[in-house]
Amino acid sequence: MRNTVPVEVSARHVHLSQEQIDILFGKGHQLTPLKMLSQPGQFLSEERVTIVGPKKTMERVGVLGPARKEGQVELSLTDCFSIGIKDAPVRESGVIDGTPGVILKTDLAEIQLDKGVIVAKRHIHMTTADAAEFGVQDKDVVSVEVKCGDRAITFGDVVVRVNDTYALAMHIDTDEANAGCISGDVTGVVIK
Amino acid sequence: MRNTVPVEVSARHVHLSQEQIDILFGKGHQLTPLKMLSQPGQFLSEERVTIVGPKKTMERVGVLGPARKEGQVELSLTDCFSIGIKDAPVRESGVIDGTPGVILKTDLAEIQLDKGVIVAKRHIHMTTADAAEFGVQDKDVVSVEVKCGDRAITFGDVVVRVNDTYALAMHIDTDEANAGCISGDVTGVVIK
Numbered sequence: 001m002r003n004t005v006p007v008e009v010s011a012r013h014v015h016l017s018q019e020q021i022d023i024l025f026g027k028g029h030q031l032t033p034l035k036m037l038s039q040p041g042q043f044l045s046e047e048r049v050t051i052v053g054p055k056k057t058m059e060r061v062g063v064l065g066p067a068r069k070e071g072q073v074e075l076s077l078t079d080c081f082s083i084g085i086k087d088a089p090v091r092e093s094g095v096i097d098g099t100p101g102v103i104l105k106t107d108l109a110e111i112q113l114d115k116g117v118i119v120a121k122r123h124i125h126m127t128t129a130d131a132a133e134f135g136v137q138d139k140d141v142v143s144v145e146v147k148c149g150d151r152a153i154t155f156g157d158v159v160v161r162v163n164d165t166y167a168l169a170m171h172i173d174t175d176e177a178n179a180g181c182i183s184g185d186v187t188g189v190v191i192k
Numbered sequence: 193m194r195n196t197v198p199v200e201v202s203a204r205h206v207h208l209s210q211e212q213i214d215i216l217f218g219k220g221h222q223l224t225p226l227k228m229l230s231q232p233g234q235f236l237s238e239e240r241v242t243i244v245g246p247k248k249t250m251e252r253v254g255v256l257g258p259a260r261k262e263g264q265v266e267l268s269l270t271d272c273f274s275i276g277i278k279d280a281p282v283r284e285s286g287v288i289d290g291t292p293g294v295i296l297k298t299d300l301a302e303i304q305l306d307k308g309v310i311v312a313k314r315h316i317h318m319t320t321a322d323a324a325e326f327g328v329q330d331k332d333v334v335s336v337e338v339k340c341g342d343r344a345i346t347f348g349d350v351v352v353r354v355n356d357t358y359a360l361a362m363h364i365d366t367d368e369a370n371a372g373c374i375s376g377d378v379t380g381v382v383i384k
Binding site (some may be wrong): 076077080081089090121122143147149150151152153154155157158174176177178179180181 | 231268269273275280282313314335339341342343344345347348349366367368370371372373
C-alpha cells in the first residue's frame, strides 16, 4: 500500500471571481498565467493585489487562477496576526461562510470583501486511483509525518480530498512549513 | 510517570550583553522588567529595539532580561524570510557560532552584531526532579503531541534541558504555535 506524498507549501494568495477581476483589473480582464501549479489547470497569475488589513497592509500578494465563483483570501495565522485579522478560521478552500472580510486593492480600484479570509486546512489532493492505493476515502482525516531539517513534525487533522481532476500532493501553509523546516522537494508519510 | 508539559509560545525577541545595552540605551542603563517570564529570574523588559534586516526592518522587538554574556536574536523562520535573513539555523539558545549577524537600532544608537541570529530549537525546560519523574535526561530528544484547535500536531526533535534553576515548560516559536493553532493555556504530551 502506498503511503508517501509530495508536500507542497502554499504561500499567501488570493482567489477572485470574474466580477472582482473586472473591478480590480478592468472590465473583461483575464488573469495571465505566470506559473502552472501542481493541480491541473491551476496557475499563479502575473496579477498582484494589496491586502489592506485593520492594522497593516500586505503588498504584492499573488492571485491564483482561473477565476472562481467567489473571492477567497488564504493567509497564514502569522499573516493574520500581522495585518490585524483576529478571527480567521482554519477552513477548507471554498468554505467561507462566516469568515472575516478584508479590503483588496490595485492601482485601479479597491473592493471590500465581506467574507473570504481563511487559514487553509491542511489537505492532500488525490485521484480516485490514488485513494484506492492509499486505502483512504474522500474527507478522511489522516496524519502526515515529515522529517527534514532539524524539525521533524507530524501533522494531524489532514483532510483527504479525492477528485479525478487532482494531482497527488499535500498542501500546507508557510507557518506549517516553517514549523517543520520544510522547503524544496519534500515527501511526507501518511499515517492512518 | 509524568508525561505532560505546559507549552509556551516565544515571540521574536532579543538578548543583549551589558555592553550592547550601554550602547543602545546609554552607559550603565539597566533593563526594566515589564513582565516576569516562566523561567525564574527571566523577564520581558520595557526596552524595545529595531531589527534592520537586509530586506526589511522589524520595529519594537522585545528585549529579554537580564543581560547575557552575548547578544542573540531569536526569530521565527517567517520573520527571517520577511526581513531577508536567509541562513539563520535552528539552534539552542547560546549556541551562536557561525550564525548570521544583523543590525540592532534604537533612538540612541545602532550596532552591527556579527553573529547571533537563530531560530530557536524547540525545547523543554525542567528541573532534575522533573527529569526523574519524566524518565528523561538533559539533552534527550523527545516528541511532544499537542491537540488543540483544528490542527493537531506532534513536534519531533524537542530537546530536553535540565537545570534546577528552570521551571517546567516547553518553548516553541510563533511558526510552531500557528502550525498547531496553539495559544493560551496549552498542554503537550511528551513521547519518548
